Amino acid sequence: MMAVPVPDFYTASVAEQSHRLRDMACRAAVLWPGRWQVERLLKYRENAVFALSSATDGRVVLRIHRPGYHQVAALKSELVWMQALSEAGFCVPVLRTGHDGGVLQVVEAPGIPEPRFVDMQDHMPGVPVSEVTDIRTLEKIYVDIGRQLAAMHAHSMRWVAPEGFHRPSWDSDGLIGQSPLWGDFRQLPALSGNDARRVAEAVAQAERDLREFGDGRDRFGMIHADGIADNILYDPHAGPRLIDFDDCGHGWFLFDLATCLFFHEDHPGYPVISESFLGSYAQAGKLDASMRRAMPLFMFLRALTYLGWVHTRAETGTAREMTSFFVERAARLADSYLKGRPTSFGAGIS
Structure with missing residues (x-):
């Protein structure tokens, strides 16, 4: 046989x-x-x-x-x-x-x-926040996560990495350079025509705005970088907790905030979730006017990473299922960023 x-x-x-x-x-x-x-x-x-x-x-x-x-x-x-x-x-x-x-x-x-x-x-108790549907519970969760991230970013401002410490950088090169960390979104075949032109225009502006926004210690440091709802566990007694630090690295704090909000953007309760989250972050940390103005920029940059992700994993079922969604959202967030762009973002302290 x-x-x-x-x-x-x-x-x-x-x-x-x-x-x-x-x-x-x-x-x-x-x-x-x-x-x-x-x-x-x-x-x-x-x-x-x-x-x-x-x-x-x-x-x-x-x-x-x-x-x-x-x-x-x-x-x-x-x-x-x-x-x-x-x-x-x-x-x-x-x-x-x-x-x-x-x-x-x-x-x-x-x-x-x-x-x-x-x-x-x-083991940490709880269920992924992606399984939570009650809007009031989500509001409470994101108030707490906003406070946690504010405290984590404050810790990042003070923390000195030991010798030999090495993590990826979610900086301009890592997000929109020639070799982005999650793959080159420009090479995604599904990003074409008018969508590609809109994204390219926004990327060119983002390069300039990131330089102006700056990478001072008040806005750039170690971040979690993957605070999606699947990576937040919620337990009614313990509250919400971040897990899965696999993508942590050096990056803008606003990129962390954009990651938490990105997949909620089409949720009916998004205004409540967003304001609860950003409001609690602002109260517990530092979210000045220039940072608030820059949120559409970082929402757009987060979208680009997912375009790169599906391009480099085209053979997976997730990529096949999600590519059109990510292209549509990236193009829409490019428009939102460019149309609402302020005249100045202001630079962080060094």
Whole structure:
């Protein structure tokens, strides 16, 4: 009887990939103290995140990092910043230390062509905010998240990164340079015709406005950079908490705010959510008039990153499903930014 060939990991179905990653999670779990059972796959978009439990050691999540996205120095730096935030009193995922004293492990498994970096974090209670539908609850959540981000950005202004710290930069080059962090939005075939012209005009203006806006310490530093509703857990007793720091890096604080708002923009309750969020951020931190005026710019820049994302992942179901949505929104936000653009943004202090 002829053996059935085993498909390459990257051409295998999502179900088959998930099965192999679960095996990797089982192999990884023994690298940490405790007798862990892999319960279920929580999320598999790029990283694979599994829920684990132990009768004596509680509940944790195990994160298997995608290959090629971050080098080891950047992965370790992510965990360094999370630890710094935890020590400063922020409720962020707490890292578990392995048998070897490290928080980052390397694991191999059959059927997966390369070793993967893996970390283990304490479980945090709650459901993703993307599952919350009540507008009053969303209002309360974003009041709290606004305060949290204001405090996090204030911490970022003071924090001094240790030697060897390396994270991506969501700066002008990382957003609209020739090689943006998430891929070149200009190369997306679906961005064409009038949409492409509108976006190109807005990008040219954004280059000038970012220089004027400045990258002083009051507006540029370490940011979460992926505070979408899926990455905020909400528990009625613990409140909302940011998770998934995989995209954290150096960037404008307003880019963090735009990320939180971007996918709510077409929500019927968007005016309430937006004002609750920005209002609480302003009360707890610093959101001066020039920053308020710049929000349409950063909403547009956030849209560009998603164009790059779908371009570099065109083979995925998510990209096929979301490309037209992202093109339409980018073009519309380009118009909003250009039409409402003030004569001056003002520069941050250095």
